[in-house]
Amino acid sequence: MSIRTENYHQSTVQLAEACKASGAYWPHCHRALEQYGVTSICHLSLPFKHEASLHGVSKASLYKTSHPEEWQSAVGQQSLDYDLSVELITTGAQVVFWHEIRHGQPFSQLQHQLNEAELDLGMNVGVSVMSRQFEASGGITGVGLCFADMKPEEFRRIWAEHADRITDTTRLLDAGLIDNGLREVIGLAPREREVLCYLAAGYRVADIAKALHKSPKTIEKYVDSAKLKLKASTRDNAIAKALVLNLLEE
Amino acid sequence: MLEYLNETDPARFWSSSQSALANLGVSSVCYATILSRTEAELKGLAPSLHHRTTHPLEWLAEMERDNNFDYGLTLEDLDLFLTAPVIWHEAHKQGLNSPDAKRLYEFDSDLGLAVGATIQLSGFDGGGHFSAMGLAFQDAGEQNFHNVWATNETAIRHICNTLDARLRSTQSSLLIKLSRREKEALTCLAAGYRPEQIAERWHRSNKTIDKYIQSAKIKLKAPTRDHAVAKAIMLQLISP
Numbered sequence: 026m027s028i029r030t031e032n033y034h035q036s037t038v039q040l041a042e043a044c045k046a047s048g049a050y051w052p053h054c055h056r057a058l059e060q061y062g063v064t065s066i067c068h069l070s071l072p073f074k075h076e077a078s079l080h081g082v083s084k085a086s087l088y089k090t091s092h093p094e095e096w097q098s099a100v101g102q103q104s105l106d107y108d109l110s111v112e113l114i115t116t117g118a119q120v121v122f123w124h125e126i127r128h129g130q131p132f133s134q135l136q137h138q139l140n141e142a143e144l145d146l147g148m149n150v151g152v153s154v155m156s157r158q159f160e161a162s163g164g165i166t167g168v169g170l171c172f173a174d175m176k177p178e179e180f181r182r183i184w185a186e187h188a189d190r191i192t193d194t195t196r197l198l199d200a201g202l203i204d205n206g207l208r209e210v211i212g213l214a215p216r217e218r219e220v221l222c223y224l225a226a227g228y229r230v231a232d233i234a235k236a237l238h239k240s241p242k243t244i245e246k247y248v249d250s251a252k253l254k255l256k257a258s259t260r261d262n263a264i265a266k267a268l269v270l271n272l273l274e275e
Numbered sequence: 276m277l278e279y280l281n282e283t284d285p286a287r288f289w290s291s292s293q294s295a296l297a298n299l300g301v302s303s304v305c306y307a308t309i310l311s312r313t314e315a316e317l318k319g320l321a322p323s324l325h326h327r328t329t330h331p332l333e334w335l336a337e338m339e340r341d342n343n344f345d346y347g348l349t350l351e352d353l354d355l356f357l358t359a360p361v362i363w364h365e366a367h368k369q370g371l372n373s374p375d376a377k378r379l380y381e382f383d384s385d386l387g388l389a390v391g392a393t394i395q396l397s398g399f400d401g402g403g404h405f406s407a408m409g410l411a412f413q414d415a416g417e418q419n420f421h422n423v424w425a426t427n428e429t430a431i432r433h434i435c436n437t438l439d440a441r442l443r444s445t446q447s448s449l450l451i452k453l454s455r456r457e458k459e460a461l462t463c464l465a466a467g468y469r470p471e472q473i474a475e476r477w478h479r480s481n482k483t484i485d486k487y488i489q490s491a492k493i494k495l496k497a498p499t500r501d502h503a504v505a506k507a508i509m510l511q512l513i514s515p
Contacts, residue, residue, distance in 0.1 A: 072515075073465070073515045076466045076467065076515070079467075161508070161511050161514050162514050162515055223313065224499070225311075225501060225502065225505035226317065226502065226505070227314050227317055227499055227502035228313075228317055228499075229498070229499055259464070259468070259469060260500075260501055261465055261467070261500060261501055261504045262464075262465065264501050264505050265464075265465035265504055265508055265515055268505060268508045269508065269515075
């Protein structure tokens with residue numbers, strides 16, 4: 026396939042400026058990656074490594090993906106739990122090529138099921154790149170890039186030539202999403218963020234209600250919706266995640 | 276002189292930084308920090324403050340008894356970032372202090388804490404933390420203090436800034452010493468476990484787990500569990 030550089034030619038700097046001006050990192054970076062043959066992507070933030078082994082990556086991480094719906098539902102909205110590239114990234118690999126890790130035996134029936142679905146969808150070629158590692162928690166963020174229906178040789182050729190530009194773009198996407206408090210991923214409302222800040226500073230729901238001139242019921246509503254967005258099982262968990270991902274900074 | 280900067284063991288880091296300060300004429304110190312302004316708005320200054328000191332034990336006992344660590348200051352006072360040090364004996368003479376602070380100064384003098392300076396290391400500015408260091412110069416005396424200070428201020432500030440950074444991150448156990456069990460309980464809470472689930476996991480009673488959480492809350496000066504977890508993460512005491 027040919028690289029459509031003439032249609033969508035942007036240097037990384039121009040791309041960064043366009044992202045920053047609009048605050049929309051996801052669509053800009055997505056389009057920029059498409060010119061290298063990327064068909065769909067997934068950005069993942071895993072605040073705590075420990076939590077992934079307890080509840081599975083899908084539940085423990087906050088992610089946004091443009092992978093086909095069939096992939097997402099292949100094993101009941103838990104595809105990330107059985108994604109080997111994610112597992113390798115969480116254990117410290119910087120770059121994982123999908124077609125290189127498919128040779129081994131699947132660990133389980135569900136793993137097999139996911140592999141089959143990925144083959145059906147032509148998702149066997151792609152690359153996962155680690156973006157950052159949280160020193161305090163062992164958590165990571167990363168981006169998975171799918172080159173659907175591409176032959177491994179073709180992918181290798183593109184990667185050999187454009188690896189720098191592609192990884193720069195994934196880094197830009199990651200930095201933008203995280204610096205904007207994952208607004209494009211989970212969209213914590215200003216009130217929800219504010220209430221989490223107060224909880225982290227030791228306020229009880231009643232104290233917050235008083236400080237914000239709202240009813241305790243309204244505050245509870247904000248807490249619950251924040252927990253839902255952060256996929257947190259408890260209030261402590263919601264606050265811990267928000268702190269590690271820097272969601273509470275202004 | 277700056278070898279201690281590479282020291283990773285908290286106790287050795289603390290004692291070698293104290294020797295470095297002693298070489299610059301400092302006889303004892305008190306480091307104090309408040310992690311968030313919002314916290315201090317709720318609880319007041321002294322109850323939000325974490326400290327570590329080498330001042331005499333009588334001084335510490337007096338401060339803790341009446342929770343006098345704030346010396347009568349208010350949150351608004353702390354918002355005015357002080358680039359110049361507060362020289363203890365000068366502030367006292369200028370009568371800037373409240374009657375309470377005067378009584379404290381006399382008490383301090385009796386303990387050999389008459390001559391010294393308090394420097395601010397960081398200020399709230401939005402979401403930040405506040406920290407300050409009180410430095411006693413017992414041997415210098417009022418006459419000699421200014422000479423010692425003029426010569427050594429840069430080096431002293433450098434050491435204090437390093438202490439500030441380390442005490443709030445990698446060496447925070449110097450400020451708050453949590454037991455292994457307390458840390459593990461907070462880690463599980465951060466990871467989304469409820470206390471009952473921790474009890475089940477560890478084959479302990481709910482009461483035992485509550486005890487760990489309670490003692491951690493007290494050490495962290497945290498009125499709520501959320502706050503204890505948040506503080507422990509910010510101070511890197513736990514890594515869930």
